[in-house]
Amino acid sequence: MTRVDALVSQSSGQTPQPGSYEMREMRADDVLIDVAYCGICHSDIHQVASDWGRGNFPMVPGHEITGIVAAVGSEVTRFAVGDRAGIGVLVNSCGECEYCKAGTEQYCPRSVGTYGAVDYDGAITYGGYARQAIARERFVAVIPAGLPLDAAAPLLCAGVTVYSPLRHWGAGPGVSVAVVGMGGLGHMAVKFAKALGCDRVSVLSHSAAKRDDAIAFGADDFIVTSEPGAFKAARNSYDLVINTVSAQLNLKDYLGTLRVGGTMCTVGLPDAPASVGVFDLTARRLALTGSNIGSMAEIEEMLELCADKGILATIETVAADHIAEAFDRVRDSDVRYRFVIDAATIPASDG
Numbered sequence: 001m002t003r004v005d006a007l008v009s010q011s012s013g014q015t016p017q018p019g020s021y022e023m024r025e026m027r028a029d030d031v032l033i034d035v036a037y038c039g040i041c042h043s044d045i046h047q048v049a050s051d052w053g054r055g056n057f058p059m060v061p062g063h064e065i066t067g068i069v070a071a072v073g074s075e076v077t078r079f080a081v082g083d084r085a086g087i088g089v090l091v092n093s094c095g096e097c098e099y100c101k102a103g104t105e106q107y108c109p110r111s112v113g114t115y116g117a118v119d120y121d122g123a124i125t126y127g128g129y130a131r132q133a134i135a136r137e138r139f140v141a142v143i144p145a146g147l148p149l150d151a152a153a154p155l156l157c158a159g160v161t162v163y164s165p166l167r168h169w170g171a172g173p174g175v176s177v178a179v180v181g182m183g184g185l186g187h188m189a190v191k192f193a194k195a196l197g198c199d200r201v202s203v204l205s206h207s208a209a210k211r212d213d214a215i216a217f218g219a220d221d222f223i224v225t226s227e228p229g230a231f232k233a234a235r236n237s238y239d240l241v242i243n244t245v246s247a248q249l250n251l252k253d254y255l256g257t258l259r260v261g262g263t264m265c266t267v268g269l270p271d272a273p274a275s276v277g278v279f280d281l282t283a284r285r286l287a288l289t290g291s292n293i294g295s296m297a298e299i300e301e302m303l304e305l306c307a308d309k310g311i312l313a314t315i316e317t318v319a320a321d322h323i324a325e326a327f328d329r330v331r332d333s334d335v336r337y338r339f340v341i342d343a344a345t346i347p348a349s350d351g
């Protein structure tokens, strides 16, 4: 086994600090990556804080990983040492259930998260705030030439998490989309909705200062939800609302912005249950639904679209000694629009 330098949360609530972890032995179908960059997803902050229930500590967060292949197991066919590769939110699934067979392994009941999870052999998984990362080949994506490794990293979670529902619910010509919350996921949703040819793309935000950026990302309009009359003016406007907000919202307001038969898909994961008035759904045949990341096939399709159309995350690169500040700024909705850790700044440690 090798020790890998990493940023580690030793206990619940502790911001990741320089340290190391013991990487499991390589398996025949593994790809080992020298991490170049790893995005900071709000899910990392939720999990370090045990927002969704107590996590597995010590924890090395990070599931938006890009880098260069450092070694491959004997059964690996799609990667060689030196290739550009990425790892997202999952590192394993059963491969046998109806969802795995259908290419929707993100809904496999036995899927294994990239960090803080227990793999089939009992090994704890560790994420991408580290110098190296490992996953079985099936969960490693080829990063197309032309996509820089830093601005491509957030595509592995933020990107595909909004790309998947946009595709599933038919975002494209003839469809009007509202994106609620413009952080890491939200800003990618705006870029993808526009690239897919939606008739109208609106941002519903609680941060007035993001207006110019939203328009630059391709939004047709920007609605500040705290302004009086904002929801009234937006009533009956959209076919699809993608909610990326990490906190509780009054769903009634947002459901009101849908047209009859419209769909509100939540990808944001606040720590408490939401409440919805059933009459709000029935009166206008609305659907309230959710979506979990995206499949490896969708990641591939999305990366190709990104390479084709020059779509990337808008990032701020952060060094390992500024993680606490980055976490605070994400919590304050002040990230523009995804922090990406430069793995080269993770210090060597004695463990």
Ligand code: NAP
Binding pocket: 040, 041, 042, 043, 044, 046, 157, 158, 161, 180, 181, 182, 183, 184, 185, 186, 204, 205, 206, 207, 210, 244, 245, 246, 247, 248, 266, 267, 268, 269, 270, 291, 292, 293, 294, 330, 331, 333, 334, 335, 337
């Ligand atoms: P983020 O960068 O922090 O963006 C969230 C955005 O929500 C903020 O930028 C802000 O946008 C808005 N917001 C935050 N607090 C708010 C409040 N109190 N009221 C109204 N709006 C608020 O986070 P992210 O990384 O994009 O992740 C967003 C959520 O998705 C998190 O809960 C994360 O865990 C979850 N997630 C889910 C999946 C999945 O598979 N379903 C995958 C990844 C992440 P404005 O300033 O524009 O209002």
Ligand code: ZN
Binding pocket: 041, 042, 043, 044, 063, 089, 157, 158
């Ligand atoms: Zn994520």
